[in-house]
Amino acid sequence: MIERLAWVTTRGARGRDEDEPLVLPALARAGVAVDVVDWDDPHVDWAAYDRAVLRSAWDYPDRLAEFLPWLDRVAAATDLVNPPATVRWSLDKHYLRDLDAAGVPITPTTFLLPGEQADLTHLAQGDFVVKPAVGAGSRDTATYGPEHHDVALAHVARLHAADRAVLVQPFLASVATDGEWPLVYLQGHFSHAASKRVAVPRAGAVEDLFAEETNAPHDAEPAQVAVGDAAMEVVTGLLGTPAYARVDVVRDDDGGCCVLEVELVEPSLFLPYAEPAAVDRLVGALVGGPRSR
Ligand SMILES: Nc1ncnc2c1ncn2[C@@H]1O[C@H](COP(=O)(O)OP(=O)(O)O)[C@@H](O)[C@H]1O
Ligand SMILES: [Mg+2]
Structure with missing residues (x-):
């Protein structure tokens, strides 16, 4: 039985997740006590929850060195949805x-690891996109035209300097x-x-x-x-x-x-485009789904 659930967010995301106001009342109706908690709050007792649901921890790409060990720590204390291996892959x-x-x-993709030289000549004719391999919310993503190769190379160099791998794609x-x-x-x-x-x-x-x-x-x-x-x-x-x-x-x-x-x-x-059916399905997944450990 899932009786206590941690709904995991981050301070800067509070009040900004459009799914949250639909799901929290539905979970309450299903008899689940939910706390909305910041992933990096040191006072959270993760073991007190039957399940922790990762929802709007939108600042993780900039804090990966903290976030990756956090995943394992929380998954050792409770049932983390989605589980750490799934989160790491994605x-x-x-x-x-x-x-x-x-x-x-x-989408056609060229990967550039830190230390690898960026060669944009094959993209010389068209528009393209530079984005980090670990990123969310389009942060650190930009589109460029053939006239922007220098700016784009500086963008790649900036990500590489922060030890971040880069994707270059043709702009679809x-x-x-x-x-x-x-x-x-x-x-x-x-x-x-x-x-x-x-x-x-x-x-x-x-x-x-x-x-x-x-x-x-x-x-x-x-x-x-x-x-x-x-x-x-x-x-x-x-x-x-x-x-x-x-x-x-x-x-x-x-x-x-x-x-x-x-x-x-x-x-x-x-969820606002598919309520109430999708909300019910999500609640079913969160309350009834199998434990990941
Ligand atoms: N190859 C592409 N062609 C056109 N637009 C793109 C391309 N890649 C990314 N974008 C734009 O950048 C946004 C962010 O890229 P995305 O791959 O979704 O990364 P994330 O959402 O994880 O930041 C997309 O929503 C899209 O608008
Ligand atoms: Mg996206």
Whole structure:
């Protein structure tokens, strides 16, 4: 029985998670006592909870050296959702290689580890994106044009100097015009989709915890769900079924559907577009789902 649950956030995210006001009352109705706690609060007694649910710890990419040991510490004291191995896999976009190796279509990606020289010449004709391998909320992500190679190289060098691996991708034109489509999976089953547009700076930087987003409901197309399902099959094969997951798909420049991101750390679940059914499904996953340890 899950009677006490820690809903894990961070100070700067309080009041900003759109899923939270829908889920907390539903958990209360299900008889669960929930505390909203900051992940880095040293006074939290994690062992006092039946489960800790990682929800809006949005500052972890900048505090990885604290966050990674925290995952293991909390998972030793209680049932952490999603479990540490799942979180670790998903917080580094190198997972795109696992998807690619399994034949799941991904956004074309070049990885640059610290110390590796960035060569942008193959991108010379078009727009491209530079982003950190460990990142969230579009922070430290920027788009560039062929005229920006020097600024982009400085961006790569800045991330490398902070010992952060970098992804360089061609800028997929449809992301600017049509946005991206988050597909939400609860207990491994497709639940609902949304449409999301993110204001990513051109040759600039996001200052807040996350870039501004414009979101809307979306009826997922079968081709999108097929790609989401394929990504989830890889996830499930490697890590077991996550309580919640989000696969963000985009349209590539040939009109096909590919994965931009798989978010298993603290995905926004776009519940306002799918309540009350998705809220009930999430509560079912959190209250009834199997323990991860
Ligand atoms: N290859 C790309 N083409 C076009 N836009 C992109 C591309 N990669 C990222 N973006 C934009 O940058 C945003 C952040 O990138 P994303 O891969 O989702 O990382 P995160 O959400 O983890 O910060 C996306 O929402 C999208 O708007
Ligand atoms: Mg994203």
